[in-house]
Amino acid sequence: MTGMSNVVPTLPAADLPVDLRRIELLCARLRPEEGVELDHIVWKLAKLPRAEGWDNVLWPVGALDGRELVLRVARREVSHALLGREVTVLRRLRGLGTQLPMQLPTVLAVAEDAVLVEWIEGDSADASEGAARVAVAHDLARMLATIHSGPAPEVGLNPVRGVPLLTRADAFLTDLDRAGLPPELRARAAARWRTGIAAETWQGRALLLHGDPHPGNVVLPPVGVRGAATLIDWGDTTRGDPASDLGGMLLHQPSGALLRTYRETAAWTGIDDEEVWSALEARAWAWATRMALALVLTYPVGTGLGAAGHRLLNS
CATH class of the missing domain: 3.90.1200.10 (Aminoglycoside phosphotransferase (APH), C-terminal lobe)
Structure with a gap:
């Protein structure tokens, strides 16, 4: 589940077009988070994205220990900063070791304008x-x-x-x-x-x-x-x-x-x-x-x- 509405209005134009070639390049440039072994991922890049929102595209890229993975890719220049903020805060919240009332997205790896995450079903x-x-x-x-x-x-x-x-x-x-x-x-x-x-x-x-x-x-x-x-x-x-x-x-x-x-x-x-x-x-x-x-x-x-x-x- 992406968190994006079931019916999406007209999206702002993408100044960072997302296609399969870009997905391949980004996957090759991923830097794993601490404790994550990218070698254990079963890579299987989809031909098309699973969802697209105002700022990012979610593209299926494989699985890790049976859990589906998607690459969250910036589709607009302004999304660079948004992804950076997200990773910073999620790292900080996980690092606190505090028991939270809700779950957080699981960030597995990052690239310049992409984040590898587990797909959230629901x-x-x-x-x-x-x-x-x-x-x-x-x-x-x-x-x-x-x-x-x-x-x-x-x-x-x-x-x-x-x-x-x-x-x-x-x-x-x-x-x-x-x-x-x-x-x-x-x-x-x-x-x-x-x-x-x-x-x-x-x-x-x-x-x-x-x-x-x-x-x-x-x-x-x-x-x-x-x-x-x-x-x-x-x-x-x-x-x-x-x-x-x-x-x-x-x-x-x-x-x-x-x-x-x-x-x-x-x-x-x-x-x-x-x-x-x-x-x-x-x-x-x-x-x-x-x-x-x-x-x-x-x-x-x-x-x-x-x-x-x-x-x-x-x-």
């Missing part, structure tokens, strides 16, 4: 039934709380995640106009945004953020298979205000209960301060509204991510 949360989606949303709340509470490596800052809400005001107003919501929903979205803007800005240390924990980036194990869900696609990871991560979390299940689960697990300085928490809640709902508008403008309502956007705006 369905993304946006394609899951209500009960399963709600259950994994609380796992995600605990996962984000754990990540936010730990050390933050020096990853590059993201201009649209973890930043003050005011920097996204023009984008919000543009999308609100474009969305063409019924008057009641438009008023509710605008009110949530105003409340978030009016809340005190983040004054704490810059926390480590996933960056984009929407329902398409959480993969549940196949039905009947035990195990934790996996939080994937760490390319937008950054440092800053945790409200943007909580906004993405609320797209799974727009409820105060989910925020309370997060608060019960988080241990960063200030989490117990009621004023800090109230301001964070307000900013989180504003971020969720901002993200929901982006989803309904990008994905049809019949898709998982489109439905997630509408569910938040109707809550």
